[in-house]
Amino acid sequence: MSDATSDPNKIEAPTPDDPLAQAKALDNVDDRGRMLAADGTPLKRQLAKSLRIQKIRALALIAPLLLFVLLTFIAPIADMLFRSVENEIVSETLPRTVEALADWDYDSGESPGDEVYAALYDDLFLAQERKEHTRLGTRLNYELTGVSSLFRRSGRGVDDIGELYQDQFEDLNELWEEERTWAELMGSDEWLAAQEAWDEESGEPLPDFQLREGMPTLLPETSRQMLTFAEFIRTEDNESPLEEEPWTRVWAALYTDLTNKDVSGYSGPHTDLLQEASAAVGDFETTPIKQAFLDMDEDWGDPEVWGTIQAFSPDYTSGYFLNAVDMQKTPDGAAMRDEDERIYGLLFKRTMFMSLVITFSCILLGYPVAYLLATLPMRSANLLMILVLLPFWTSLLVRTSAWKVMLQSQGVINDVLVWLGLVGDANRLVMINNQFGTIVAMTHILLPFMILPMYSVMSTIPPSYVRAAKSLGATNVTAFRRVYFPQSVPGIGAGSILVFILSIGYYITPEIVGGTTGTFISNRIAYHISSSLNWGLAAALGTILLAVVLILYWAYDKIVGIDNVKLGG
Amino acid sequence: MGTTADSDAFVAFERVQKSYDGETLVVKDLNLAMPKGEFLTMLGPSGSGKTTCLMMLAGFETATHGEIKLDGKPINNIPPHKRGIGMVFQNYALFPHMTVAENLSFPLEVRGMAKAEREKKVKRALEMVQMGHFGGRRPAQLSGGQQQRIALARALVFEAELVLMDEPLGALDKQLREHMQFEIKRIANDLGITVVYVTHDQTEALTMSDRVAVFDDGRIQQLAPPDELYEAPQNSFVAQFIGENNTLEGVIEEIGGNRCTVKLDSGEVIDANPINVTQKGDRTRVSIRPERVEFNPDLGTTAHTLEATVREFIYMGDVFRTRLSVAGNDEFIVKTRNRADQKRLSPGETVKIGWLPEDCRALDAT
Ligand SMILES: Nc1ncnc2c1ncn2[C@@H]1O[C@H](COP(=O)(O)OP(=O)(O)OP(=O)(O)O)[C@@H](O)[C@H]1O
Ligand SMILES: [Mg+2]
DSSP states (O other): OTTOOOOTTTOSOOOOOOHHHHHHHHSOBOTTSOBBOTTSSBHHHHHHHHHHHHHHHHHHHHHHHHHHHIIIIIHHHHHHHHHTTBOHHHHHHSHHHHHHHTTOOGGGOSOOOHHHHHHHHHHHHHHHHTTOHHHHHHHHHTTSTTHHHHHHHHHHHHHHHHHHHHHHHHHHOGGGGSHHHHHHHHBOHHHHHHHHHOOGGGOOOOOOOOBOTTHHHHSHHHHHHHHHHHHHIIIIIOOOTTTSOOOHHHHHHHHHHHHHOOOTTOOSTTHHHHHHHHHHGGGOOOOOHHHHHHHHOGGGGOHHHHHHHHHTOSSBOSHHHHHHTTEEEETTEEEEOOGGGOOHHHHHHHHHHHHHHHHHHHHHHHHHHHHHHHHSOHHHHHHHHHHHHGGGGSOHHHHHHHHHHHHSTTSHHHHHHHHHTSSOSTTOOOOSSSHHHHHHHHHHHHHHHHHHHHHHHHTTSOHHHHHHHHHTTOOHHHIIIIIIHHHHHHHHHHHHHHHHHHHHTOOHHHHHHOTTTTOOHHHHHHHHHHTSOOHHHHHHHHHHHHHHHHHHHHHHHHHTOGGGOOSOO | OOSSOOTTOSEEEEEEEEOSSSSSOSEEEEEEEEOTTOEEEEEOOTTSSHHHHHHHHHTSSOOSEEEEEETTEEOTTSOGGGTOEEEEOTTOOOOTTSOHHHHHHHHHHTTTOOHHHHHHHHHHHHHHTTOGGGTTSOGGGSOHHHHHHHHHHHHHHTOOSEEEEESTTTTSOHHHHHHHHHHHHHHHHHHTOEEEEEESOHHHHHHHOSEEEEEETTEEEEEEOHHHHHHSOSSHHHHHHSSOOEEEEEEEEEEETTEEEEEETTSOEEEEEESSOOSTTOEEEEEEOGGGOEESOOOOSSOOEEEEEEEEEEEOSSEEEEEEEETTEEEEEEEEEOOTTOOOOOTTOEEEEEOOGGGSEEEOOO
């Protein structure tokens, strides 16, 4: 055409005049050029008002679901993220030790000084009374093996330290053997009176223990320990110091105070008793506190133990994450674990690899099925759809166990192969409790998640495209490759994301058919949650898994574009 | 008239039948011969088998019986991609994942054409449909009319000699449709291609085609040039289907040569032109075009006139439309040109109407 004008904007066929522009011209406009609504208020404000009401109504409608999602989905994830770094157990159980240890330098290669052991004595004694020392031992054992038994043993032995002095005080004077002696010596008169008057039947709470006036200066350490003791038995056991022999920790404190302090100025109940003890303590048999701990367990002299406690004393730690990537938080900083202890890297890699293989197998097996679903006549397509959906109506456990029946060495497939003579009876194929079994079973289980998105995309591709391609001269293969397949790619993408993300966190199937070589990272997470009870590590592993999925999702978005993913028409 | 295929026809259907389910024939005994360069339109009501015929020609459906020949050679066993027939689909079927230029270059690519030549041809084809600057766009970024042009260009770019179009303008609005009708006709003429065009729209069929095949019930009811189709319908289906038409029913009283007398059911007797009535006593339906009827006629002695009562008078600008009651038919329409001396009738008036006997065609009664 000689006169072919090729301006994109000009050769549009005639279109009717813009009706919108005409309508606008008729609208009311105020002197500032703003549109006015029918009642004269600015249109913008009216619109905002009506939209706001709509928004509030919409929000109210979704509120129950939002709340549900928040509580059951967002909150657990937040909790998991928090748990993966949370580490308050050390500083809560050993507060004084942590504080005293702050000045100690691990690199000196020496065990810390006496004041640290004194603090440890305080903390450990209380922890042992609260039965918290084993929990801490377990926690620190993740970082340094042996700490768990160290704490357990020390929990039992920590009483011995004070017993040494208790025995000597009791040998000195029989009065020390009576519970009342301590209460009368340390408690204030008002408290004593109140405690005497207290009647268990009345249901009133026990009176607060109060120290005798002057005691905190006279016997500071003893006062402190007595107070702790009295408070503890009152709140925890609902007992009164009048009827309870003090902890051995109090006896040790009394010994310390009497060796350091002059009590000659004291005049109150049991003055003689105290004076007598004060005179005698000089000859008491004693063990320095550090030595006492070393006697209990020589590991207390090991700088490694102290280094570990110091390294994990902050409230938040990267230790779980380091563990999750086969590293270790040592007193010197992060370091790789020994070769033979590295398992998580391997597991992550294996999980990725197997998920990829499963996704790929699902594409290979699912594509033709989805294609048939989309192109077969209604009746046969419906039948096929039922077959695809059938697995959804069967228990996951049943389906997985069925694969066990199929694949095991005395199973259906091996039997058939042996019967056909393809495989000797002696060397039946090992197809279960390994990667192969996991891949087969999971491919089968996740297949519908691949087929359905692919089908929903394919069913929107009109058959006229392929016909058009053929009429333009393309062979069946070319028409498929150049025209049909590219349009079905969004379905493949959607299915792949779904299957990959599902399989990366799959648990039941690998647990049942995976054996040792076919398990996923999720099985390890489950182990830490239910068996080893190392929730922090489980949370760190879970967080890493979540991050991997998000990164993959992001990468997919960058490369393919998430807009290309279609789950439905 | 194409009831037997000429041996030199470019496209020929010979006794073609088609059934999808083995029970009913969707196409019954189709015979059609088209010379090279013809623009033939298949026109018919929905479900009459037009698309089916097109699909058999394109190779997407196989004929249950009979033979289809292209350029003298039977093509029943040639797969679609080897037939070299260009096709424009109703929804255009432009590949959404390719640009306009890639769409156009697709048929050339699969034919193994070199890149430089491909580009040249694509450019020429785009210019032919006046879309030269749109090569880089995706189909989704084009308007309906523009997509239509691209679909046309794609069907033509590989120089197919035969192009099939299945309701290509169905999705466009009226103005655009008229514009595109003109474009398609012009391009088809310029290139000298043979076109089989399917449509619902009779105006489209009449304005564009060299010949129109009126389909009904799996058969070609009439195959004729547009003017002949309108002025000389061969049966009452065609008369009804094409244009506006008045019918009166009656029985043949006398028949001879190109004249017959018909006694209408209401008792009047009129003269008519016998088309497919053969003998006295046949029931017939006479057909008269609204614009061939005259008021107070002065048509000579041979014509009969009828009494009519005006029911409605509609002013339509260039024409007047008068609805009358004539011989028991309340829907009798007369169109008169808006001339200065044309009387404007008002409802209730009685008036004499008449027509030339040649314009009054006595057709089959069903
Ligand atoms: N794939 C098919 N399977 C079964 N029956 C079909 C199929 N395609 C068409 N038919 C039937 O064949 C008949 C003719 O259909 P066809 O599509 O040829 O009509 P058409 O003239 O193109 O109608 P329209 O103007 O509505 O497009 C219809 O009754 C239709 O139901
Ligand atoms: Mg059709």
